[in-house]
Amino acid sequence: MNGGDGRYEVTPLIAAAHELKAPLALVRQLALRLEDEHLSEAERARLLRQTVLTSERALRLTSDLTRSARLEDALFTVEPINPEQLCRDIVSELAPLFEVYGRRVEVKTRKHPLLLVANRDLLRRILLGFSDNALHYSTPGSAVSMQINALKNSGTIRIGVRDYGPALSSDMWRKLQKKLRTAPQSIHARPESSGLGLYIASQFAEAMNGRIGAVRHKDGATFYVELQASSQMSLL
């Protein structure tokens, strides 16, 4: 921290350390709780499940960081992908985590399927990151929804992850917009995190000639990724 305004600049390394600290601290607290000899079997099982799921979240972040650091020298394939199917796979993967947090995650079904061009692994990581963010920001009992839309003018497809939670103030929103375009910054500048997750997502999107963005709603936000539609769409 410098000065008295509560701000300090962070490098990606510090941002990564900060982002990992929260789940590690939670795993430690869960483990300490497990030392209680008076816990019921059901309570013990629940704490163990929470420990596993929290560890998995931390591990996802570490693998994203590794992938992000090696984007330039890595060769990856892009292929036509059905985004709705990918979203369904992600929902299946995340449903247990959302359930124990008292939230739901769902995919808005489309009448006509769409295809986009992407690397499956990178797109999956972007959407997992957005979903994880939405889980944290959404109100208990609410549903996070994944929505797929074709933007005909630009020939792109947008996959959005919509959460329902506290509204961001205009000031916070401006800072968030800035963060969507730049590297991790002052931790104090953004609610909850250093923006490392968004930075990684933007790196992944750019590697596929796409981009990420966000839309503010009065009751939450949508984070989205836009990628080129596949020419095979005309065959559908």
Place this chain on the structure above:
Amino acid sequence: MTKVLLVEDDYWLAEMEAGVLQKAGYEVEIAPHALAAIELVDTFMPDVIILDVLLAGSTGFAFLNELQSHGDTKEIPVVLCTNLAEQFNDTQLGAYGVRRVVDKSTMHPSDLVVAVKAVLG
């Protein structure tokens, strides 16, 4: 019964911390974000607030500023419970009405009870 407002956006952590405080005899309300916390300050009227600095929707500092701007809330003692404990010093936090800092990454759950007792004298 002493009332504790726990402002923590991690659901599991909040649940665990509330359990420990209730077991120690405190009445606890949980606010998952600053907006809910501001509302609960008015309706629940806590004797002490335990606050995570980094919150969804607004930072804990925005909440602290709000508390400090009202005569009837600025005296409520605040315990900061954060993963960023090493980033703050007493002078900076004192200006925000923070009486004690607990490092979330090294604390034992019972440390919150100790901190609440300490700030209530």
